[in-house]
Amino acid sequence: MQVRTAQPLSNRTYLETPENVRLAFRLAGPGTRLGAYGIDLAIRIAIFYAIAYVLTRLQPFTGMGLTTGVFFVLAFVLEWGYGALFETWWSGQTPGKRTLGLRVIKTEGYAIGFYEAMLRNLLRAADFVPLFYAAGFLASISTSRMQRIGDIVAGTMVIREKRPELKGDLESLTDFDAFPLTEFEHHYRPSETTLEAIETLFRRRLDLAPARVDEIAAVLAEPIGKRLANAEQQRYAHEKPSDFLFRVLRSARAASSEAQAA
Amino acid sequence: MNKQKFLGERKPVWDRFETLVERASHPRTKLSGAEVSELSELFRALCYDLAQVRSHDWGSSIERYLNDLVVRGHSAFYGAKPSPRGGVLGFLAHGFPRLLRQNHRFFWAACALFAVPMAVSWSVVASDPSLAHRILPGSVLYTMEEMYSQELDEEGPMGRQRQDAAMAGFYVRHNTSIAFQCFALGFFLGLGTIYVLLSNGIQLGTVAGYLIAQGHGERFLSFVVSHSSFELTAIVVAGTAGLVLGHAIVAPGNRSRSEALRVRGLVAVKLALGAAAMLFVAATIEGFWSALPLPPMVKYSAAAILWIAVIGYLGFAGRALRERRS
Numbered sequence: 388m389q390v391r392t393a394q395p396l397s398n399r400t401y402l403e404t405p406e407n408v409r410l411a412f413r414l415a416g417p418g419t420r421l422g423a424y425g426i427d428l429a430i431r432i433a434i435f436y437a438i439a440y441v442l443t444r445l446q447p448f449t450g451m452g453l454t455t456g457v458f459f460v461l462a463f464v465l466e467w468g469y470g471a472l473f474e475t476w477w478s479g480q481t482p483g484k485r486t487l488g489l490r491v492i493k494t495e496g497y498a499i500g501f502y503e504a505m506l507r508n509l510l511r512a513a514d515f516v517p518l519f520y521a522a523g524f525l526a527s528i529s530t531s532r533m534q535r536i537g538d539i540v541a542g543t544m545v546i547r548e549k550r551p552e553l554k555g556d557l558e559s560l561t562d563f564d565a566f567p568l569t570e571f572e573h574h575y576r577p578s579e580t581t582l583e584a585i586e587t588l589f590r591r592r593l594d595l596a597p598a599r600v601d602e603i604a605a606v607l608a609e610p611i612g613k614r615l616a617n618a619e620q621q622r623y624a625h626e627k628p629s630d631f632l633f634r635v636l637r638s639a640r641a642a643s644s645e646a647q648a649a
Numbered sequence: 650m651n652k653q654k655f656l657g658e659r660k661p662v663w664d665r666f667e668t669l670v671e672r673a674s675h676p677r678t679k680l681s682g683a684e685v686s687e688l689s690e691l692f693r694a695l696c697y698d699l700a701q702v703r704s705h706d707w708g709s710s711i712e713r714y715l716n717d718l719v720v721r722g723h724s725a726f727y728g729a730k731p732s733p734r735g736g737v738l739g740f741l742a743h744g745f746p747r748l749l750r751q752n753h754r755f756f757w758a759a760c761a762l763f764a765v766p767m768a769v770s771w772s773v774v775a776s777d778p779s780l781a782h783r784i785l786p787g788s789v790l791y792t793m794e795e796m797y798s799q800e801l802d803e804e805g806p807m808g809r810q811r812q813d814a815a816m817a818g819f820y821v822r823h824n825t826s827i828a829f830q831c832f833a834l835g836f837f838l839g840l841g842t843i844y845v846l847l848s849n850g851i852q853l854g855t856v857a858g859y860l861i862a863q864g865h866g867e868r869f870l871s872f873v874v875s876h877s878s879f880e881l882t883a884i885v886v887a888g889t890a891g892l893v894l895g896h897a898i899v900a901p902g903n904r905s906r907s908e909a910l911r912v913r914g915l916v917a918v919k920l921a922l923g924a925a926a927m928l929f930v931a932a933t934i935e936g937f938w939s940a941l942p943l944p945p946m947v948k949y950s951a952a953a954i955l956w957i958a959v960i961g962y963l964g965f966a967g968r969a970l971r972e973r974r975s
Contacts, residue, residue: 405727406696410720456818456936463822467829478674496720497728498674506918512833513841536836539907540894540914578706579652 400532400544402496410496414533415489415545417524426483431469435462467509474504479543488548494532499543507537560589565641566634575614577639581607585636592629604628611635652707659698663718666691670718673725692722743967745923748916749886750964752893759888762846763881767854774858781859785852793856797865797872817936824880825928828887832894832921839895846888853881871945874952875938878959879931883924886963890920927959 402410438461442454473481478498479491491499514523514536523535532544592600605628612624624631669688672678699715774781834841860869894917901909
């Protein structure tokens with residue numbers, strides 16, 4: 388039984404297992420998939436020339452007819468079989484997908500087999516229509532699981548397997564003064580999930596324009612700021628949202644490491 | 650229970666689960682019976698852990714970690730791979746012909762879409778060759794005429810030097826690509842498949858009618874009659890696959906369209922792969938046999954055997970097996 392709750396513009400899809408657990412999958416969008424396609428295309432072209440080179444070298448020994456025939460057959464296997472065979476052997480990955488951390492899986496959440504791999508790759512001919520995957524692109528932006536035609540028919544979806552490592556560390560958090568948590572009313576403390584969100588923003592702050600950091604921070608700073616007892620502090624949270632959040636984060640983290648040590 | 654205590658208690662269990670799942674999803678290892686039951690017990694425990702993590706506020710990194718582990722467990726448990734029973738040979742020996750017979754209505758429809766336009770264009774062009782120029786460009790007709798106006802043992806475009814392996818390889822790539830396209834374009838309500846079948850039928854009929862009218866009939870027929878057994882039938886089989894696919898969209902029946910596509914899509918891709926195998930046989934015959942300079946009677950006799958073989962194969966292979974099983 389599948390429960391789809393993906394919202395428009397969401398890159399996630401959810402699946403409820405027989406154990407009554409809801410699993411989350413992060414879908415790969417057309418951009419990343421185009422990247423993987425590019426890598427695979429480059430590899431295919433390289434193999435193509437390698438085959439041509441080797442066969443040309445062999446030609447004096449085997450004769451023109453045999454090498455030409457072998458060349459056509461290998462070119463055919465490369466054109467139609469590259470994706471299907473890799474996705475069968477590597478359980479849903481081609482070299483390009485592996486490089487970018489993508490994997491093809493069944494929409495039921497498990498690994499694909501030979502026929503699914505074959506089906507979704509043969510149907511590239513339908514996705515390609517009328518020019519350069521226009522139909523496939525249209526299909527992938529209009530289905531909730533971002534499936535191209537081949538995926539729809541094979542019942543597969545392409546997911547991002549690993550979250551890219553976040554850059555930047557938390558050590559520079561000490562650049563910010565601790566924010567006295569006692570300023571909050573009723574012993575309020577931001578939840579762990581909220582703190583992680585602040586942490587993510589903190590790690591990314593140098594990649595973004597300062598004004599943008601404040602803009603994003605304001606979304607969180609607003610509800611947290613409301614918990615402050617003091618009106619002046621509330622204004623501070625409103626005016627310097629990122630500064631406020633990072634100071635809260637520092638204090639919260641310091642508090643939890645003390646609790647651990649104790 | 651706080652997060653640290655929970656992690657300290659459960660982490661060894663998760664690690665054990667990860668090792669087992671790693672081995673379970675590896676294609677060449679097999680878990681022992683005891684390990685399988687251990688894995689299934691751990692899997693249920695992890696599902697419970699994940700639910701617990703979600704009900705507490707322990708942050709999303711631990712939730713993501715557990716989510717990924719449970720996904721892998723889910724995949725290992727429910728992802729039994731549908732591999733062809735009895736391997737590739739078993740599929741070709743009985744699975745494929747049986748599947749084709751189960752879809753015989755689509756086969757006959759594809760056959761009509763291909764054979765009727767071929768017969769019509771053949772007879773029309775044979776009686777009035779000038780019509781051929783309205784169907785095919787002059788250059789194509791000229792090349793065809795050039796090819797079939799010389800004997801097979803002469804040096805030339807059709808001479809022995811360029812035959813055999815090179816041509817077999819060329820036919821594998823060219824014909825199978827057309828067959829796969831014919832199948833895949835069936836997704837568009839079957840219209841793509843119908844177009845490929847009609848246009849190929851018309852073109853082949855035109856070439857045949859034109860060459861016969863020009864007096865190259867025997868050379869042409871004795872050349873194509875052998876491999877056409879597998880080749881033309883395979884094109885029709887690829888068309889069958891495309892129609893099965895299109896039918897799932899046009900008339901999904903009691904299923905949703907996506908559900909129907911997935912069920913019928915599996916059938917269709919098997920038919921397309923069967924067609925590809927037939928085209929490999931056809932290409933081999935075309936490259937190594939059809940071009941041999943032999944008397945037409947020898948060619949016709951061999952062709953008769955090949956046609957009977959194709960009909961016998963598609964019509965009867967795997968029948969006994971089904972009877973025994975039921």
